[in-house]
Amino acid sequence: xxxxxxxxxxxxxxxxxxxxxxxxxxxxxxxxxxxxxxxxxxxxxxxxxxxxxxxxxxxxxxxxxxxxxxxxxxxxxxxxxxxxxxxxxxxxxxxxxxxxxxxxxxx
Amino acid sequence: xxxxxxxxxxxxxxxxxxxxxxxxxxxxxxxxxxxxxxxxxxxxxxxxxxxxxxxxxxxxxxxxxxxxxxxxxxxxxxxxxxxxxxxxxxxxxxxxxxxxxxxxxxxxxxxxxxxxx
Numbered sequence: 001x002x003x004x005x006x007x008x009x010x011x012x013x014x015x016x017x018x019x020x021x022x023x024x025x026x027x028x029x030x031x032x033x034x035x036x037x038x039x040x041x042x043x044x045x046x047x048x049x050x051x052x053x054x055x056x057x058x059x060x061x062x063x064x065x066x067x068x069x070x071x072x073x074x075x076x077x078x079x080x081x082x083x084x085x086x087x088x089x090x091x092x093x094x095x096x097x098x099x100x101x102x103x104x105x106x107x
Numbered sequence: 108x109x110x111x112x113x114x115x116x117x118x119x120x121x122x123x124x125x126x127x128x129x130x131x132x133x134x135x136x137x138x139x140x141x142x143x144x145x146x147x148x149x150x151x152x153x154x155x156x157x158x159x160x161x162x163x164x165x166x167x168x169x170x171x172x173x174x175x176x177x178x179x180x181x182x183x184x185x186x187x188x189x190x191x192x193x194x195x196x197x198x199x200x201x202x203x204x205x206x207x208x209x210x211x212x213x214x215x216x217x218x219x220x221x222x223x224x
Contacts, residue, residue: 044152045214
């Protein structure tokens with residue numbers, strides 16, 4: 001199975017900050033990488049697919065990059081509604097696997 | 108608009124089975140694979156498998172083979188996930204997710220399954 005490692009596991013940031021979350025795959029997954037946002041008690045929301053493509057309706061402050069084993073999710077200017085947990089997922093091979101999550105908290 | 112509406116919360120005893128439904132609307136049900144993902148309390152996301160609503164074909168994570176069954180009823184655009192021989196470790200929120208070319212586009216609201224004696 002491909003292991004997905006996210007870092008950091010949590011971070012504190014202020015409104016307006018630029019935030020970057022890293023996801024590393026245990027083996028190459030090309031660009032078959034997705035990012036999700038999850039708020040407490042809610043279903044995940046799909047943000048990015050194919051490492052850097054925004055899902056329909058997702059604001060452009062979210063961006064993704066990377067290929068192979070190393071990927072990043074960047075939020076350009078953190079807003080109150082962005083405080084949540086973020087997960088990466090590889091869909092290159094089965095079983096599909098998720099990172100452990102990064103909780104973004106208010107400083 | 109696309110909607111995936113799941114069945115309500117369930118409380119089950121150890122050893123029992125649970126069947127969760129996911130009713131799709133706003134798109135052609137048979138055109139997209141449906142995946143199931145679960146999340147134990149305070150934990151991360153775990154992929155369980157998918158069903159091809161067109162053919163009924165399935166692909167289960169090895170961990171769940173032999174005790175999960177995914178089915179569908181195309182006449183009512185609904186996918187089902189049944190988990191048998193429940194233990195307390197199966198207490199989780201179960202989500203269905205519509206997939207396009209392998210990635211998830213839409214999610215159901217989740218169904219909490221609690222296993223308790």
